[in-house]
Every structure is written in C-alpha cells, then in structure tokens.
Amino acid sequence: MSTTSPAAIEITGLRKAYARQLVLDGLDLTVPLGTVTALLGANGAGKTTTVSILSTLVPADAGSATVLGHDVRSQPDAVRRLIGLTGQLSAVDPLLTAQENLRLMADLRLLPRSRRRHRVDELLETFGLAAARRTPTQALSGGMRRKLDLAMTLVGDPRVVFLDEPTTGLDPRARRDLWQQVRELVSDGTTVLLTTQYLEEADQLADTVAVLHGGRLVAHDTPAGLKTAHDAGSLDDVFLALTDPEAPSTDQHEEIA
Amino acid sequence: MTAAALTHTAGPTGPTVALRHLLTMARRSLLRMVRYPSLTVLLVVTPIILLLLFVYVFGGAIGAGVAPGVVPGAAGRAAYLDYITPAVLVMTAASIAQSTAISVAMDMTGGVVTRLRAMPVASVAVLGGHVVGALVQTLLASGAVLGVAALLGFRPAADLVGWVALLGFFTLLAVMLTWISVAMGAAAGSVETASNTPMVLLLLPFLSSGFVPVETMPAAVRVFAEHQPFTPVIETIRGLLVGQPAPTSTTIAAVAWCVGLSVLGWWWARRSYRRQRA
Ligand SMILES: Nc1ncnc2c1ncn2[C@@H]1O[C@H](COP(=O)(O)OP(=O)(O)OP(=O)(O)O)[C@@H](O)[C@H]1O
Numbered sequence: 001m002s003t004t005s006p007a008a009i010e011i012t013g014l015r016k017a018y019a020r021q022l023v024l025d026g027l028d029l030t031v032p033l034g035t036v037t038a039l040l041g042a043n044g045a046g047k048t049t050t051v052s053i054l055s056t057l058v059p060a061d062a063g064s065a066t067v068l069g070h071d072v073r074s075q076p077d078a079v080r081r082l083i084g085l086t087g088q089l090s091a092v093d094p095l096l097t098a099q100e101n102l103r104l105m106a107d108l109r110l111l112p113r114s115r116r117r118h119r120v121d122e123l124l125e126t127f128g129l130a131a132a133r134r135t136p137t138q139a140l141s142g143g144m145r146r147k148l149d150l151a152m153t154l155v156g157d158p159r160v161v162f163l164d165e166p167t168t169g170l171d172p173r174a175r176r177d178l179w180q181q182v183r184e185l186v187s188d189g190t191t192v193l194l195t196t197q198y199l200e201e202a203d204q205l206a207d208t209v210a211v212l213h214g215g216r217l218v219a220h221d222t223p224a225g226l227k228t229a230h231d232a233g234s235l236d237d238v239f240l241a242l243t244d245p246e247a248p249s250t251d252q253h254e255e256i257a
Numbered sequence: 258m259t260a261a262a263l264t265h266t267a268g269p270t271g272p273t274v275a276l277r278h279l280l281t282m283a284r285r286s287l288l289r290m291v292r293y294p295s296l297t298v299l300l301v302v303t304p305i306i307l308l309l310l311f312v313y314v315f316g317g318a319i320g321a322g323v324a325p326g327v328v329p330g331a332a333g334r335a336a337y338l339d340y341i342t343p344a345v346l347v348m349t350a351a352s353i354a355q356s357t358a359i360s361v362a363m364d365m366t367g368g369v370v371t372r373l374r375a376m377p378v379a380s381v382a383v384l385g386g387h388v389v390g391a392l393v394q395t396l397l398a399s400g401a402v403l404g405v406a407a408l409l410g411f412r413p414a415a416d417l418v419g420w421v422a423l424l425g426f427f428t429l430l431a432v433m434l435t436w437i438s439v440a441m442g443a444a445a446g447s448v449e450t451a452s453n454t455p456m457v458l459l460l461l462p463f464l465s466s467g468f469v470p471v472e473t474m475p476a477a478v479r480v481f482a483e484h485q486p487f488t489p490v491i492e493t494i495r496g497l498l499v500g501q502p503a504p505t506s507t508t509i510a511a512v513a514w515c516v517g518l519s520v521l522g523w524w525w526a527r528r529s530y531r532r533q534r535a
C-alpha cells in the first residue's frame with residue numbers, strides 16, 4: 001500500500017455483532033484518497049455492515065472508523081456532509097420523476113437555487129436520463145433506476161462514495177456504463193468503496209481488492225497482485241480459495257454462546 | 258488524522274436547516290399524493306360511504322336511541338346524522354393516518370431512509386414531512402366529508418369563534434393521530450405490519466361515544482369507552498359543531514390526550530427511525 005497518499009477511510013479493529021452472531025471481528029482497512037477499493041466477501045460476510053458503519057447508519061461495538069479524518073461515531077454529521085451512499089436497496093422514490101428525485105436531493109443538500117437546476121440537468125445528462133426526466137421512476141427499467149440512484153448519490157458532490165452492490169441486476173451494457181461513471185468520478189478525485197459479487201467488476205474497476213471472511217480481511221491487494229499470489233487466472237478463483245467456508249482462515253467466525 | 262486538510266466547512270446548521278429540510282420533505286409528501294390521486298380519492302370516499310351507510314341503513318333505527326324523544330324513521334335519521342358526523346370526521350383523520358403509516362414503512366424498509374440517514378438531515382424533518390403531508394390531506398378530506406354531511410342535511414351551529422376553535426382542535430387531533438401512525442410505520446419493520454397496527458385507530462372510535470352514547474353500553478365496555486381518548490375528543494368536536502361546547506373537563510381531557518399522545522408518537526417515531534435496520 002502506498003503510504004504517501006493520505007487515507008480517505010481508516011478502519012482499525014472494527015467489531016460488530018448482531019444478536020448472537022459475530023459479523024466483524026477486528027476489521028482493519030485503509031482506503032487511500034482518490035482510489036477505488038472493492039470489498040468482496042460471501043453473502044453475509046459483513047460487506048453491508050461495514051458500509052453501514054462507515055456511513056454512520058449503524059454503530060460499531062468496538063474499534064474505530066474515520067472518513068476524511070472524521071470519526072463516524074463522534075462526528076456523524078461531519079461525515080454525512082462528505083459522503084454519498086448508494087445502498088443495496090433502491091433509494092429512489094418510485095412516485096416521483098427522475099428530475100424530482102434529483103431535485104429532492106439538491107434541496108436536502110442545500111444547493112443554492114441557481115446551482116440546483118444546473119446540477120440536476122447535468123446529472124440527468126451524464127447518466128443518460130434526460131429523456132426520462134419527467135417519467136415517474138416506477139415506469140423506468142431497473143437499470144435506469146439504478147443509474148438514477150447513483151446520480152442521486154452524487155448531487156452533493158460527495159468526496160467519498162459508498163456503493164453497495166451498485167450493478168446487481170444490470171445488463172452488461174448498463175454495467176459498463178456505470179463503471180464508466182465511477183471511473184470519471186475517481187478521475188475527479190473522489191474516493192470509492194464498493195461491494196460487489198461480480199468479480200470482473202472488481203477486476204475492471206478497483207485499484208485494490210479487499211476480501212472479507214470470518215469478520216476480517218483475508219486479502220488486500222491489487223487485482224493483479226491477488227491473482228499472482230494465488231496463482232489464479234481470475235479473481236473468481238482467488239475468491240473461492242479465500243472464502244472457503246470449510247476452511248475459515250480465522251477461527252473467530254462462530255456463534256457467540 | 259490523515260486528512261485534516263480536507264475538513265469540510267460546516268455550512269449552515271441548526272433549526273433553519275431543519276426547517277428547510279422539513280419543508281422539502283413535506284413537499285415530497287404532497288407531490289406523492291398528487292402522483293397517486295386514487296389513494297387520496299379512496300381516503301375521501303371511504304368515510305363518505307361510512308357516513309351514508311350509517312345514516313341511511315342504521316340511522317332510522319339508531320337515531321331514536323341517541324336522541325331522546327325522536328321517533329324512528331326520517332326524524333331518527335336526521336338526529337343520527339347530527340350525532341355521528343363528528344365521529345366520521347375522526348374516522349377520516351384515522352384512515353389517513355393509516356395510509357401515512359404505510360408510506361413511512363415503505364420508506365423505512367426500502368432504501369429511502371437508509372439514504373436519508375446517511376445525509377445530514379434531521380429525523381424530525383424526514384418524519385415531520387409525512388406529518389405535514391398527512392395534515393394537509395386530512396384537512397382537505399374532512400372538509401369534503403363535512404360538505405357531504407351538509408348536503409345530507411347536517412346544519413352545524415358553530416359561530417366564527419367556534420369554527421376557529423374547531424379547526425385548531427381538529428388540527429391538533431390530526432397531528433396526534435399522524436405522529437402515532439408515523440411511529441407505527443417506522444416501528445413496523447414491514448409494510449404489512451404497518452397496514453395492520455393503525456387499525457386500532459380505526460376501531461377505537463367505535464368503542465367511544467362516537468356512534469352510540471356510552472350509557473347504552475354494557476358496564477365494562479362503558480368504563481373503557483368513558484376513559485379512552487376518542488370519547489372526550491369526539492365530545493369536544495361535537496360540542497363545537499353544535500355550538501354547545503362540551504364541559505371544560507372534557508375539553509381539557511381531549512387536549513391533554515392529543516398533546517400527550519403526539520409527544521409519545523414523536524418520541525417513538527424518532528427512536529424507531531434511528532434504530533432502522535440498515
Ligand atoms: N440488523 C441486523 N440484525 C441482525 N442481523 C443482521 C443485521 N444486519 C445484518 N445482519 C447479519 O449480519 C451478517 C452480515 O450481513 P451483511 O448484510 O453485512 O452481509 P453482506 O456481506 O452485505 O451480504 P450480501 O452479500 O448478502 O449482501 C448476516 O448474517 C446478516 O444476517
């Protein structure tokens with residue numbers, strides 16, 4: 001990992017248990033500024049939990065997490081002003097049009113009136129939603145809605161963006177379109193932490209890949225580095241090797257008695 | 258801290274921002290009603306059907322029971338229309354409260370609240386937006402119901418002061434019912450649950466003095482009816498409508514219930530919002 005660039009996200013010793021189940025067991029992760037990190041892991045590995053803690057939705061039990069230097073626990077509003085979240089579930093209001101959904105975000109982000117119109121139009125244009133601006137979003141395809149979801153996240157020009165499975169259910173072209181948006185975002189200096197089940201997505205998009213298993217990171221490297229280290233042709237093989245439920249790398253991932 | 262240089266300028270905060278956010282969320286609520294007019298129509302038509310049903314099917318017979326000296330038939334029907342109009346207005350507010358609970362639950366269980374909670378937006382603005390939207394809907398729907406009652410022959414005897422008091426009290430009642438239902442929606446965990454729990458708000462008026470005098474009920478039911486919030490609430494509205502204000506103690510009880518339950522609903526809603534399963 002580069003030590004010269006400052007960290008956008010800094011996680012140390014993060015622990016989180018739900019009811020009887022330990023989800024995060026001392027997670028450490030650093031995401032450098034202006035990079036894309038893909039967080040991988042099996043279903044239930046704790047990807048959404050990690051994103052929820054970082055975006056101030058859920059308190060951790062122990063450990064610390066900062067976003068651009070602000071502690072998510074003690075300075076939630078400072079964090080909220082700097083981040084954008086596209087959650088695993090759609091946050092689009094189906095009864096409102098694409099334009100109204102974006103306008104809602106612009107109002108909540110307190111954009112000045114003059115800037116508001118411009119920003120909404122710009123995002124409609126960028127995400128190919130201009131023709132659908134007056135269509136109630138329940139009439140849009142799943143892919144269009146997901147694009148709108150991402151566009152809504154970007155209204156306030158967040159410095160750190162969390163994308164929880166942003167391309168689930170999208171066709172290959174829509175997925176590539178969305179990758180392109182993410183690349184442009186990063187070229188403007190935004191930091192992105194994304195989770196995905198499509199390992200090609202991680203391969204294409206991520207500067208570094210972090211694999212979550214047993215409540216901790218079992219790997220954190222560039223896609224190429226991971227493939228070399230595991231002598232694998234694809235990230236799929238790396239993923240399968242690292243997340244074998246029969247051979248957990250740590251013995252901590254068990255039910256709390 | 259590795260990124261101290263990036264510390265964001267705080268920007269405006271405090272009550273001004275919360276108010277702007279509240280207005281934004283209220284605007285969204287109203288926009289949703291405009292986009293889904295069939296629901297609003299349903300919410301107006303249902304209490305009107307209830308009114309017609311009670312007056313024209315049951316009214317001839319029951320009317321003689323609610324107003325001493327009235328004979329069954331047309332006179333009974335007219336007496337019963339006067340008697341139940343306040344209860345039907347309350348039912349109107351309660352059924353809008355039920356639909357509000359459903360909207361809130363949809364926000365909570367979908368991704369909308371997840372996103373809003375990750376933004377610097379106060380819970381009171383998000384939840385209050387639903388309350389303001391429901392309030393507007395309730396006042397419009399109750400006006401329509403009152404209009405239909407007038408067409409059927411209901412003649413309120415309130416003077417100007419009485420109307421102002423009525424509007425104020427009814428708004429307070431609607432605020433209370435809406436905060437309770439917003440809380441029920443926020444706590445529900447599923448849209449199905451959110452459509453069921455507010456049924457209690459629709460059933461309780463039947464166990465009050467809204468449809469028949471409590472004196473006609475069996476002892477146990479009567480004790481309950483006399484001590485539950487809807488009885489003083491409906492008596493207060495009835496008194497204001499007919500121009501003979503209810504006893505002061507009844508009005509105080511009604512206002513106290515409304516204020517107390519509003520605060521409880523607000524507290525419960527905020528707590529559930531903050532504990533949303535993200
Ligand atoms: N609010 C909650 N209450 C109880 N258990 C929870 C809660 N949220 C998550 N969990 C549990 O924590 C574990 C981790 O969940 P999480 O959603 O973080 O996984 P994930 O890696 O995002 O999975 P997926 O790939 O399916 O999205 C799961 O076993 C889940 O059932």
Ligand SMILES: [Mg+2]
Binds near residue numbers: 047048049088164
């Ligand atoms: Mg998940």
